[in-house]
Amino acid sequence: MGRLYFFGDLILVAAAISALALTAYFGFPNPVPVGLGSSVAVAAIVLAVLVFARSLSIRIASVVGFLLLSFCFFITVANWWHYQYFQVFFNYEFLPFARDSGDVLKALPAFSYKKEAAYTGITYLFLFVFYAGWFKWRELSPFRARIGAISLLLAGLGLLYWVDSVIADLRKANAFTLSPYYLHPVHAFMIPLDSKSADTLSDWSYFKKRNRVLAEQEYFPVGLDSKPYNILVITMESFRASFLGAYGQRKGLTPNFDRISQRGFLFRNFYANTNYTVKGENAIICGIFDHNAKISIAEYPGEKNLECMASALKAKGYETLYMHANYGRFYNRKYFMPQQGFRHLYFHADKPGVNRASDDNIGWGLADAEFFKLALDKVSQMEVPFYAHLLSISNHYPFDYDWPVDVPNSLEGVRDEERVYLAYENAIFYSDYALGVFWKEFESSQLFENTIVVITADHGVWSFAANEGLDETYKDEEFFRMPLFIYHPEFEGYREVDQVSSQVDLPVTLMNLVGAEFDAERFLGKDLFDRVEAPWAVLMKGGQISFREAGRLCLPVNTDCAGAYQSCWAGTSAADVSDFFGMSQCYEIDGDLLRGGKVMPVEGQNKFIDKAFGMVAYENRRVFENAEDSELVAPVHLSLRQLFKEVEKD
Known part of the structure; x- marks a missing residue:
């Protein structure tokens, strides 16, 4: 027995x-x-x-x-x-x-x-x-x-x-x-997604010092002074620069953006700092690097140790508005955005009587053309000066929707591996169409004479043409390179800026354009119109970080990334993980990688990745620092019970 x-x-x-x-x-x-x-x-x-x-x-x-x-x-x-x-x-x-x-x-x-x-x-x-x-x-x-x-x-x-x-x-x-x-x-x-990073202020300071100004406003026309213009920021969902004619694409997918960008400032080497929308928004609005691998800081309750553009402009007398076509609860925006200075919020899906199955909706929410029309009506009725931030949604993965316009690609009989990319092109085409409709109305409004407009994007999607045969280096460039166009009412010409830049540079730039007061030492980003000593961009991909500067790209190797938005993890043996910072490769860049430029591997430049991880860790820790006693307090994530109580209050 x-x-x-x-x-x-x-x-x-x-x-x-x-x-x-x-x-x-x-x-x-x-x-x-x-x-x-x-x-x-x-x-x-x-x-x-x-x-x-x-x-x-x-x-x-x-x-x-x-x-x-x-x-x-x-x-x-x-x-x-x-x-x-x-x-x-x-x-x-x-x-x-x-x-x-x-x-x-x-x-x-x-x-x-x-x-x-x-x-x-x-x-x-x-x-x-x-x-x-x-x-x-x-x-x-x-x-x-x-x-x-x-x-x-x-x-x-x-x-x-x-x-x-x-x-x-x-x-x-x-x-x-x-x-x-x-x-x-x-x-x-x-298990928690906590980090146990040491003091990384030196890494943060390293990137701050690289932005030392050599020539103030070198890329900005002489004679244009800071005035309290309205500011309208349009963040286009997944609107990669690699699809746009203004950045070298020849398929004619974006005739409206290409035309609009001929009057104003076009930034050729502008990058997303992250692979998720809410984290890209936090870079654009607050100039911070959100969590790399963890959930966004927007999802944590309570006050944050942040100084964001909306707050600075609000203190200058600006009315502030945030608009999105989806629900306010998505990524906790309903609670996070007011903390950062937005007085007025509009979440279309939250409005009573909204029929999400109607013809006005595409994919995840209100169609871009309808959303932009609604946004123009709202900002036209705001007191001036105002700062409004709009986030579009139609160009959202998986892109395979019924579009209200004739799109360039038929998906009938297309294989799965090609279908997403062709659908992506269709979505880009529609979003550009909606942008064109908006701009036509904007040009004929009074706002055209007193409003600075920024058109950019949140992130890319990891989908590429089957016949391009790109390796990971070129794919990374397409994934992170975003359009950035700034329209200024007093500037009637066209100017390109080639200096490497990224989303965290936008708050400083826009606040300087209108003469807002802010603590420049708190912001890691630079003014896009200043020529700086060693311009850079740090790009986060859900656990991976890469580094970009003029003529150089560095990224980790022996990492695996997957999915439309690219989450990554490092080498899988104990030996690989212990040498994490050594697992990187730098490349010299000859030309524009979106226009046939080439890369060549170089040795011995691993410090950039190491310092970038340290800098992001410091940024994350500082967000939850108690200003009174300078001791870090552990952020507690919003529980479902807390969430339901907050919803019941409303």
């Missing part, structure tokens, strides 16, 4: 490992040692709980077994679903995003892991049935059961300690992501 018990116990352990560890990586064993270690650790800890429950009673064991295994299965499959869209797992800090899951589902035509989820569920069911049946029949003393549970628990905790030691360097660099390479889905759900 003892031998039978022994073999039965082995089968139970094998079943637990099979269900919880060998299916965790999308139905298969994790191919990476650290990820497999995480999976086996989860299996050991879950089995420890099950064995301990059996030491109490068979009934308790059955209830605990059912609830615990159901929880593990649900979190595993939910994290696969999350990975399909965001290319990372989620943890408990992401729970408030559950309120937006209906919107995210629009971008998921189908769950990709149906079969894997099915046989993983069958494996979990087998584990539960065998566990319940075996321990109902098996004779086991409570003492021996608890000894076994403690042994399994210690084994699991030992493995978790090893996993944590492997990823410690990523945490220090503020570059840790919830990658399936590193973590079992349940393990990922339970």
Whole structure:
């Protein structure tokens, strides 16, 4: 009988490992040692709980077994679903995003892991049935059961300690992501995305010093003085420069932007600082680098240690307005934007009686043409001077919508790998059409004579023409290069600015244009019209950082990135992760990479990536610094209960 018990116990352990560890990586064993270690650790800890429950009673064991295994299965499959869209797992800090899951589902035509989820569920069911049946029949003393549970628990905790030691360097660099390479889905759900970075003020200061001004307003016409003009910032969703004729594209997708940009300032080497909309907005509005791998600072409750453009302009007497075609709860904008100085908010999807299935909506919200018409009406009625920030939405992944205009590409019979890119071109074409309709009305309004207009974009989408044959370096350039056009009422000419710049430079530039007062030392960005000593751009891609300056590009190697918005994770062996900052390559750039320029690898320039990670870590820490006692306070993410209470108040 003892031998039978022994073999039965082995089968139970094998079943637990099979269900919880060998299916965790999308139905298969994790191919990476650290990820497999995480999976086996989860299996050991879950089995420890099950064995301990059996030491109490068979009934308790059955209830605990059912609830615990159901929880593990649900979190595993939910994290696969999350990975399909965001290319990372989620943890408990992401729970408030559950309120937006209906919107995210629009971008998921189908769950990709149906079969894997099915046989993983069958494996979990087998584990539960065998566990319940075996321990109902098996004779086991409570003492021996608890000894076994403690042994399994210690084994699991030992493995978790090893996993944590492997990823410690990523945490220090503020570059840790919830990658399936590193973590079992349940393990990922339970751990925080905290960073343990050392004091990185020196890295922040390094980038600040590179923006030392050599010639003030060198790129701005002589004779134009700072005046309290209105400011209208239009952030176009996913509007990559690589699609625009003004930046070298010859397909004629953007005739309106190309025409509009002929009067004003066109910035040729302007980059997005991040791969997500809300983080790009925070760069444009507040001049800060938002979290790299973690959720946006906008999702955290309470006051932030920020000085944003809207607040500075509001102090100068400006009326301030933020407009978006989606819900105000999305990325917590309804609560975050007023904190940063926006007095008036408009979220179209929140308005009573809005029919999201109407012809006025495309994809994720109100169609751009209708949105811009509505925005022009609203700003025309505002007291002057005003600052308004508009965020469009029609050009949103997956782009495959019914457009109200004739678009250049038919998608009938197009293969999946080509379909997204061709649909992307169609979406760009429509957004440009909507911009043209808006500009025609704007030109004939009184605002044309007293309003500075900025047209830019939030980020790119990782989709490219099949016949381009681009390597990762060129793809990165297309992904991050954004248009930037500034219209000034007093300037009737055309001027190009080639100096490397990025979204964090916009607040300083616009506040200087209208003579607003602000603490320049708090802002890392430069004035786009100043010639500076060593202009730069730091580009974050969900765990990865690259660096751009005139004639040079540096980016990490041995990293894996995936998904439309590119979430990344570093090399997967302990040796690779410990040498994280050495995993980078710099290139010399000859010419414009959007116009046939070339890159050539060079050696020994790894300091840029190291310092960029440190700078971003310092920016993140400073946001949550208590100004009174200069001690960092841990940000607490908005819980679902808190969220519901806030909604009920409204």
